[in-house]
Every structure is written in structure tokens, then in C-alpha cells.
Amino acid sequence: MxxxxxxxxxxxxxxxxxxxxxxxxxxxxxxxxxxxxxxxxxxxxxxxxxxxxxxxxxxxxxxxxxxxxxxxxxxxxxxxxxxxxxxxxxxxxxxxxxxxxxxxxxxxxxxxxxxxxxxxxxxxxxxxxxxxxxxxxxxxxxxxxxxxxxxxxxxxxxxxxxxxxxxxxxxxxxxxxxxxxxxxxxxxxxxxxxxxxxxxxxxxxxxxxxxxxxxxxxxxxxxxxxxxxxxxxxxxxxxxxxxxxxxxxxxxxxxxxxxxxxxxxxxxxxxxxNDVTAFENMKLSLLNASHLLLSYPSFLKGYRKVDDAMQDEDIVKYVRDFMNIDITPHVPAPEGQDLAEYKRTLIERFANRSVSDQISRLCFDGISKFPVYVMPNLVKMIQDSQNPVRVAFMIAAYRYYLKYQIDDQGLPYQIAEPWLSPEDKSLIASNEPTDFLGLSAFKSTNLKAAAHFVELYTQFVSDIKSKGVETVLKAIVR
Structure with a gap:
């Protein structure tokens, strides 16, 4: 070439x-x-x-x-x-x-x-x-x-x-x-x-x-x-x-x-x-948050490459619904930017076979990514009484990913979280699911006070452990 x-x-x-x-x-x-x-x-x-x-x-x-x-x-x-x-x-x-x-x-x-x-x-x-x-x-x-x-x-x-x-x-x-x-x-x-x-x-x-x-x-x-x-x-x-x-x-x-x-x-x-705010918000809320959303469930299902995960219809619908239903109400389009086209292009980019990005790279350092990519819009969703089902599932999957370090296929893996504090590690080790909601990544709001979120999250924690990520995800998207 x-x-x-x-x-x-x-x-x-x-x-x-x-x-x-x-x-x-x-x-x-x-x-x-x-x-x-x-x-x-x-x-x-x-x-x-x-x-x-x-x-x-x-x-x-x-x-x-x-x-x-x-x-x-x-x-x-x-x-x-x-x-x-x-x-x-x-x-x-x-x-x-x-x-x-x-x-x-x-x-x-x-x-x-x-x-x-x-x-x-x-x-x-x-x-x-x-x-x-x-x-x-x-x-x-x-x-x-x-x-x-x-x-x-x-x-x-x-x-x-x-x-x-x-x-x-x-x-x-x-x-x-x-x-x-x-x-x-x-x-x-x-x-x-x-x-x-x-x-x-x-x-x-x-x-x-x-x-x-x-x-x-x-x-x-x-x-x-x-x-x-x-x-x-x-x-x-x-x-x-x-x-x-x-x-x-x-x-x-x-x-x-x-x-x-x-x-x-x-x-x-x-x-x-003069102001990059609208571009920042669009990119962090749609691309980066969607990357994080798909990373832990996809990894736990056994996928290791993003393009492979994006051949899974359940994962594609999960990501698309997150962008369209959960995030779009909170993302004003920057001047001259077609938001629908941007989201369509994101699905194409994630599925690019030539790039074949590693899901482990997306999983890396979630403790630093959640406060930037996910929490600002989750706070708005809770305030607006939106249904946080997909985000609650993502956080339950993140807990499982950190705590058990074995996927649905029975394969062990190592996590890479360089910024976990001793308190974070203690909360991850706890067998009480709601303790995990006190993680430093989530402290921009009191998630334990959001009753509907806690109800969804604790049910997902139980279901992921007993049924596996694939079964739980299928129920969410269908």
C-alpha cells in the first residue's frame, strides 16, 4: 500500500x-x-x-x-x-x-x-x-x-x-x-x-x-x-x-x-x-458516555473488541436507546451540527472493523470517567424523573466487573483502575450493593436518595449475578 x-x-x-x-x-x-x-x-x-x-x-x-x-x-x-x-x-x-x-x-x-x-x-x-x-x-x-x-x-x-x-x-x-x-x-x-x-x-x-x-x-x-x-x-x-x-x-x-x-x-x-461548551457536551455525553455504557456489559458478555460487540443487536439497541432517549434531551446541538447525523455516525464509528478497538481500553479507569461522562446527565435524568434503566444497568455491570473479575464465559480478567482510593476498594469489596453507590466516582449526587434508581440498580445487581449479563440486557432492550 x-x-x-x-x-x-x-x-x-x-x-x-x-x-x-x-x-x-x-x-x-x-x-x-x-x-x-x-x-x-x-x-x-x-x-x-x-x-x-x-x-x-x-x-x-x-x-x-x-x-x-x-x-x-x-x-x-x-x-x-x-x-x-x-x-x-x-x-x-x-x-x-x-x-x-x-x-x-x-x-x-x-x-x-x-x-x-x-x-x-x-x-x-x-x-x-x-x-x-x-x-x-x-x-x-x-x-x-x-x-x-x-x-x-x-x-x-x-x-x-x-x-x-x-x-x-x-x-x-x-x-x-x-x-x-x-x-x-x-x-x-x-x-x-x-x-x-x-x-x-x-x-x-x-x-x-x-x-x-x-x-x-x-x-x-x-x-x-x-x-x-x-x-x-x-x-x-x-x-x-x-x-x-x-x-x-x-x-x-x-x-x-x-x-x-x-x-x-x-x-x-x-x-x-469563542465557546467550546456545546461541542464538549455533545462529544462527552454521546461518544464517551456511550463507550462507557457499552464497555462493561460487552466485556462481561465475553466480547473483547468493540466492532465485535457492535454486531450484537442487543448492544446496538442498548447504545442507540441511551443516545436517543436518555441523552439527547440534555444535549443541545452545536451550531451547524446535525445531531441525528452525529449519532448515526457514532454507531458506524464504533462498528468500524478496520479500527477494531479494544473494549479493555474503554473499561480502563472508569473511576475517573464516570464523573465526567455519565454523572452530569444522570443527575439531570433523576431531576427530570426520567427512567434511568440503562444507566442503572451500566453501574450494576461496573460493580460486577470490578468485584468478581470473571465474565459470563467463565474467563478471568484483570482490571486497570489506577485511581481507586482505599475507600473505593472497601466499597467494592462490600456485599451490600448500595455501598457501591458511595464510590468516589458517583459522589456528585446522592444516588442512594434516588429511590427508583436504587430499586433498578439493586435488582440488576442481583440479576446479573444469578442470570448473567446477556439475559439481563436482553430483557432491557426488548
């Missing part, structure tokens, strides 16, 4: 963006947009300097370095036709574990005008009830007391900005690309709280010299397994140690609030707006 090479000389490109969290989504989304834009010669100052902070990032760092930071991106078409791109937008790559000072120096560099982030929903260290930054966290306390030797993203950015200020290297924008409502406001809350607790003078400088635009990002990007690497490389004919693949749909909507300038991303399809 033909590979589309990038249309620029890498030696002419300068890093103007520092990105923290060089995972698959960043490389399929933001780096892809920049790769297309760098073909315009007047945009050559907007290359990306990648930064990895974690010990677990060693493999991706070594693999990308071994091939001059180039990699292939396979965009999987819903029509079965794929397009492969050679991506060269990442110009530099630092691993903080081996050289933390290089990361700090790069943040301080005058050519860097934007810091972008993909640090996951749980990475902003916010209390799930109050939405306040958790200053008491042990790693946060360590960074607050040792500004010159940071270990967290907050410590690195604070110290890097301190160096930047002291050098007189000017203003900068911090742009979150994580799936959070008002992600720019969230990032501002987290970083300014940390900085104010560490250095009041720096906090004043940040207030005047750093902006935090909100943004909405969208592109389904699975994890890449060793089998995927072989498959993708066979198609591209390139021995790529770090290939990425994704769906053909992509969207990026950004609040146009860049204090130190920005790339002309609008040339490659990025939409700029």
Missing part, C-alpha cells in the same frame, strides 16, 4: 509546541494535524517537542528514537479503505526520567509558545466531589517542597515556567487535549493551585502570562498490540517500531485564546470558537 510521506524537510522545522504525554492519541490526533500543517512553509516554527515523564514510557521513547522520531499512522476508513501517513511532526523527544533538566530548559525556551497535554482524565489530581486540587497528595507535597527536583507534571511545569520568567522568555499557552468538560478551566485550576501553593510571585506571573484555552478532541485510537505492529508494518512495508492506527473521523475544536501565538490549524480542519 502507498504511504503518504510528509511534505516538508524536517531540518527546516523548529519546535514551537512542547507536548507532555506522547501516547497513541497524541500521535494520531495533534501530531497528525501538525504534520499536515508543516507542509506550509510559513508554519515551520510549529514542530513538536515531545516529553515523556513516566518510567513506563521508556519503550516508546527508545522505539521512536531508533527511527529518528518518525512513525507511521494508518487511518482506517469505515468503507474498508485505509490511508497510511508518514508522520515527522515530532522534532525532539525528552524522557524526564533520564534528563529532567532538559525538560525544564525546553519549557523555558523562548521558541516554545504552547504546552499541550494528554495526561488522562485522572491526571489532573482533582477531588471527584469538590473538584479541588488535592494538595495533600504525597507526590504533590514532595514537589511543592523541592521545586528544583520535580517528579509530577505540575512540578515540571511550575519549575519550567519559573526558569522562563527569570530568563524573560515571554508568555505561553497551556492547552489541555484531554477528555474533560472545560478542560482548559480544569488545567488552569490544577496548575495555578499548585503554583500558588509553591510560589506566590510565580502565581502572579502566570496570571498575567499564561492562557488556558478549552478544547474538544475526538478520534478513536486503540492501543497498539504486538500483533498490530506486525499487521500494520506488513501493510505499510515499513519496519516501524512504533506504528499507530486510528479511525478516519477526526475533530478538534479550540477556544481561540493563545497569548503567544498559535499555528494556523484552521488550514487543516481545526475549528476555532
Amino acid at each position: 502507498n504511504v503518504e510521506n510528509y511534505g516538508y524537510e524536517r531540518k527546516t522545522v523548529q519546535s514551537g509546541i512542547l507536548h507532555i504525554g506522547v501516547g497513541n492519541f497524541h500521535r494520531a490526533h495533534q501530531a497528525f494535524y501538525n504534520n499536515q500543517l508543516l507542509a506550509d512553509k510559513d508554519q515551520c516554527k510549529w514542530g513538536i517537542c515531545g516529553v515523556c515523564l513516566l518510567p513506563s514510557d521508556e519503550k516508546v521513547v527508545n522505539n521512536l528514537r531508533a527511527q529518528n522520531l518518525d512513525y507511521t499512522l494508518t487511518v482506517c476508513g469505515r468503507n474498508g479503505e485505509d490511508q497510511i501517513y508518514q508522520i515527522g511532526a515530532i522534532q525532539e523527544l525528552f524522557w524526564a526520567v533520564e534528563n529532567p533538566q532538559a525538560v525544564l530548559d525546553k519549557i523555558a525556551e523562548s521558541a516554545i509558545k504552547i504546552i499541550t497535554l494528554t495526561i488522562t482524565e485522572g491526571g489532573y489530581n482533582l477531588d471527584k466531589i469538590t473538584n479541588k486540587f488535592i494538595l495533600e497528595d504525597e507526590k504533590i507535597q514532595q514537589d511543592l517542597k523541592n521545586p528544583g527536583h520535580p517528579t509530577t507534571v505540575f512540578g515540571f511545569i511550575a519549575q519550567g515556567l519559573r526558569q522562563r520568567r527569570d530568563l524573560g522568555n515571554g508568555s505561553i499557552t497551556i492547552l489541555s487535549c484531554d477528555n474533560l468538560q472545560h478542560n482548559g478551566n480544569t488545567a488552569k485550576n490544577a496548575f495555578t493551585t499548585f503554583i500558588a501553593a509553591q510560589d506566590k510571585d510565580l502565581a502572579e506571573w502566570v496570571e498575567a502570562n499564561v492562557t488556558f484555552p478549552n478544547s474538544m478532541v475526538d478520534r478513536i485510537t486503540p492501543a497498539t498490540t504486538p500483533e498490530d505492529v506486525q499487521r500494520l508494518n506488513k501493510r505499510s512495508g515499513i519496519a516501524d517500531l512504533a506504528p499507530v492506527y486510528c479511525e478516519d473521523f477526526t475533530q478538534w475544536v479550540i477556544e481561540d485564546n493563545f497569548i503567544a501565538g498559535r499555528p494556523a490549524w484552521e488550514r487543516v480542519g481545526v475549528a476555532f470558537t
Whole structure:
């Protein structure tokens, strides 16, 4: 298959963006947009300097370095036709574990005008009830007391900005690309709280010299397994140690609030707006919430790939009813967006055989996802006396998924929940079903006080355990 090479000389490109969290989504989304834009010669100052902070990032760092930071991106078409791109937008790559000072120096560099982030929903260290930054966290306390030797993203950015200020290297924008409502406001809350607790003078400088635009990002990007690497490389004919693949749909909507300038991303399809709220609400409430809705029942039924689950008529109806009946009343369509078409496209995207996303990826870190994707609309549903049958079933399935770790087929599995608190683990272990409703993920409202919800949920808990997910789901959709 033909590979589309990038249309620029890498030696002419300068890093103007520092990105923290060089995972698959960043490389399929933001780096892809920049790769297309760098073909315009007047945009050559907007290359990306990648930064990895974690010990677990060693493999991706070594693999990308071994091939001059180039990699292939396979965009999987819903029509079965794929397009492969050679991506060269990442110009530099630092691993903080081996050289933390290089990361700090790069943040301080005058050519860097934007810091972008993909640090996951749980990475902003916010209390799930109050939405306040958790200053008491042990790693946060360590960074607050040792500004010159940071270990967290907050410590690195604070110290890097301190160096930047002291050098007189000017203003900068911090742009979150994580799936959070008002992600720019969230990032501002987290970083300014940390900085104010560490250095009041720096906090004043940040207030005047750093902006935090909100943004909405969208592109389904699975994890890449060793089998995927072989498959993708066979198609591209390139021995790529770090290939990425994704769906053909992509969207990026950004609040146009860049204090130190920005790339002309609008040339490659990025939409700029004064308010991203309607786009955020649509995407988080329909795509992300639907992903979560289908993940636990599908996994417990024995499915491991999203496209396989979407061949199951019961699961498709369950998702479609959730979008149409439960969520649409609470999602005003953004200007120029056809909501019915958006929902129809979502079903197509989930069922894309070429993407074949992992359900385990959707199940990952539910404790951080429920407060963002599900709870805001569940609260509205309860207030409006809507029937919460599908959400009650989802939460009962989530409990079973966490508690028993064995599916309907009798196959064991491991869960991945990095942000569970000791109290959460105790509530999961409890044999009293309503204790689970006190989980930190659900504390934005008192679910135990919603009598109809509790009645449905407790019945589903009992039925899933005695009859299995498949039987219970069939009764709900039919």
C-alpha cells in the first residue's frame, strides 16, 4: 500500500509546541494535524517537542528514537479503505526520567509558545466531589517542597515556567487535549493551585502570562498490540517500531485564546470558537458516555473488541436507546451540527472493523470517567424523573466487573483502575450493593436518595449475578 510521506524537510522545522504525554492519541490526533500543517512553509516554527515523564514510557521513547522520531499512522476508513501517513511532526523527544533538566530548559525556551497535554482524565489530581486540587497528595507535597527536583507534571511545569520568567522568555499557552468538560478551566485550576501553593510571585506571573484555552478532541485510537505492529508494518512495508492506527473521523475544536501565538490549524480542519461548551457536551455525553455504557456489559458478555460487540443487536439497541432517549434531551446541538447525523455516525464509528478497538481500553479507569461522562446527565435524568434503566444497568455491570473479575464465559480478567482510593476498594469489596453507590466516582449526587434508581440498580445487581449479563440486557432492550 502507498504511504503518504510528509511534505516538508524536517531540518527546516523548529519546535514551537512542547507536548507532555506522547501516547497513541497524541500521535494520531495533534501530531497528525501538525504534520499536515508543516507542509506550509510559513508554519515551520510549529514542530513538536515531545516529553515523556513516566518510567513506563521508556519503550516508546527508545522505539521512536531508533527511527529518528518518525512513525507511521494508518487511518482506517469505515468503507474498508485505509490511508497510511508518514508522520515527522515530532522534532525532539525528552524522557524526564533520564534528563529532567532538559525538560525544564525546553519549557523555558523562548521558541516554545504552547504546552499541550494528554495526561488522562485522572491526571489532573482533582477531588471527584469538590473538584479541588488535592494538595495533600504525597507526590504533590514532595514537589511543592523541592521545586528544583520535580517528579509530577505540575512540578515540571511550575519549575519550567519559573526558569522562563527569570530568563524573560515571554508568555505561553497551556492547552489541555484531554477528555474533560472545560478542560482548559480544569488545567488552569490544577496548575495555578499548585503554583500558588509553591510560589506566590510565580502565581502572579502566570496570571498575567499564561492562557488556558478549552478544547474538544475526538478520534478513536486503540492501543497498539504486538500483533498490530506486525499487521500494520506488513501493510505499510515499513519496519516501524512504533506504528499507530486510528479511525478516519477526526475533530478538534479550540477556544481561540493563545497569548503567544498559535499555528494556523484552521488550514487543516481545526475549528476555532469563542465557546467550546456545546461541542464538549455533545462529544462527552454521546461518544464517551456511550463507550462507557457499552464497555462493561460487552466485556462481561465475553466480547473483547468493540466492532465485535457492535454486531450484537442487543448492544446496538442498548447504545442507540441511551443516545436517543436518555441523552439527547440534555444535549443541545452545536451550531451547524446535525445531531441525528452525529449519532448515526457514532454507531458506524464504533462498528468500524478496520479500527477494531479494544473494549479493555474503554473499561480502563472508569473511576475517573464516570464523573465526567455519565454523572452530569444522570443527575439531570433523576431531576427530570426520567427512567434511568440503562444507566442503572451500566453501574450494576461496573460493580460486577470490578468485584468478581470473571465474565459470563467463565474467563478471568484483570482490571486497570489506577485511581481507586482505599475507600473505593472497601466499597467494592462490600456485599451490600448500595455501598457501591458511595464510590468516589458517583459522589456528585446522592444516588442512594434516588429511590427508583436504587430499586433498578439493586435488582440488576442481583440479576446479573444469578442470570448473567446477556439475559439481563436482553430483557432491557426488548
